Amino acid sequence: MDKIKILWADDEIDLLKPQLMFLEKKGYEVVTVTNGYDALEECEANNDIDLVFLDESMPGITGLETLSKIKAQKPHLPVVMITKNEAENVMEEALGAQITDYLIKPVNPNQILLTLKKIVDNKRLVREKTSSDYQQEFRQIFMEINSGLNVEEWVDIYRKIISWEIKLDESNSSAMWDILADQKSEANAAFSKFIEKNYVHWIQDNDGPVMSNNLLRSKVFPKLNNEVPSIILLLDNLRYDQWRMLEPIFNEFFRTEEEDFFYSILPTSTQYSRNAIFSGMMPAEIEKHYPQWWKNDNDEGGKNLHEHDLLSELIGRTFRKDIRFDYVKVTNAHHAKQLNDNILNYLQNDLTVIVYNFIDMLSHARTEMEVLKELAGDEKAYRSLTRSWFENSQLWTALQQAAERGAQLFVTTDHGTIRVKTPSRVVGDRETTTNLRYKVGRNLQYEPKDVLDVRDPKQAKLPRPNVSSTFIFAKEDKYFLYPNNYNYYNNYYRNTFQHGGISLEEIICPVIRMSAR
Incomplete structure (x- = not known):
């Protein structure tokens, strides 16, 4: 990973050698200037500056004036104002100009490091912590998925998976996305078996979930x-x-x-x-x-x-x-x-x-x-x-x-x-419904492993349009396609959001x- 590059503007920069040496030992690159004009030139010339430490009181143009011009050039560049002046109006003016943080002199190295961690490294630290936490819970979720869960336990698993999905998204933990997606697919496969085993009994005996x-x-x-x-x-x-x-x-x-x-x-x-x-x-x-x-x-x-x-x-x-x-x-x-x-x-x-x-x-x-x-x-x-x-x-x-x-x-x-990803072939007559995740029809031909079929709709308390009507429900991320124009419709519907079948979602x-x- 490239070094974090800091621009530090202070007319007494020679007095800050201990802080600068400390930062360099920690792996940061620091560019120093002694006035606002030079700070503006550096910002304009270098697109790789990650953060600016800006003294509030400098000769030439003040820190607040420099801040305003930096923000005009690069509105999203983080700027930390460093000052001896604790006057409320100075703080308010700096905050109004959208500084990222505010430090009072004298500043010690640990204060500087904490500010850097909070501003520059925060996303990385959150991402690494989130990824680490998910890796630790991955095995626990895997074991639960395959342990014969009941109705309430499946709800808990689904909540956990969604919580991790949102956490990984928010922390931008892209390295974990594929792993979580695979685990979600495993959960849906097991959940489909759970529904296949229990659904008709719930409906017949009225002893299932709400x-x-x-x-x-x-x-x-x-x-x-x-x-x-x-x-x-x-x-x-x-x-x-x-x-x-x-x-x-x-x-x-x-x-x-x-x-x-x-x-x-x-x-x-x-x-x-x-x-x-x-x-x-x-x-x-x-x-x-x-x-x-x-x-x-x-x-x-x-x-x-x-x-x-x-x-x-x-x-x-x-x-x-x-x-x-x-x-x-x-x-x-x-x-x-x-x-x-x-x-x-x-x-x-x-x-x-x-x-x-x-x-x-x-x-x-x-x-x-x-x-x-x-x-x-x-x-x-x-x-x-x-x-x-x-x-x-x-x-x-x-x-x-x-x-x-x-x-x-x-x-x-x-x-x-x-979001459907896997096509499953179905053959039916003209009366067969067009839904992608379930179908009702006579003499349906389908891949048995891809569906829950209900040959007697009365068992699931569903209407029976015809004497020989069968309902089939797609499991996991399957979607039903007829053989005609198969490739066209496969590409057309893949990765679209559909409903009617069996999945946690x-x-x-x-x-x-x-x-x-």
């Missing part, structure tokens, strides 16, 4: 508060890692009271999971009790047009007293503005449910638009784009108003998404309870 169909009854309705209005915000396609990026923004106005999770039903798609959430039923039960509100994959028309009706029925079955509630779906900018304009009216209710479709639209648009493929090329970029949208959204403006009036907030989703969903600050 899932989409009992999310509201188990995690939300018992926490409603008669004293304050409550909001359920369902962000379609929100993954736990995206929530972790949004939480600090929420925490400006809300306090996290409880972070919990539920398992999305299969298929992990809006039509199935979100209707199950708002009805409190599995899809086959919806079809049986409310056939007028259920459509199968190949039926014409919208598949989620009756969420308000299903929610109204669920609330009626659950509560003995009347609950004043509203259901608001936001699918475009006009709806978002209406939400913002009317949020205070909604707070007159006991409960307001907001379904916000932006993340779902983002994942689909990313598949179709080359520019979004560049902007959200991987999980890190996808998280960043989600955060940027939310910070500047009408939704966040509306939620701030809700917080100011003491609202309780539940943040959740219907399912997540996974799609199935394990956050549900957060927050109170207003």
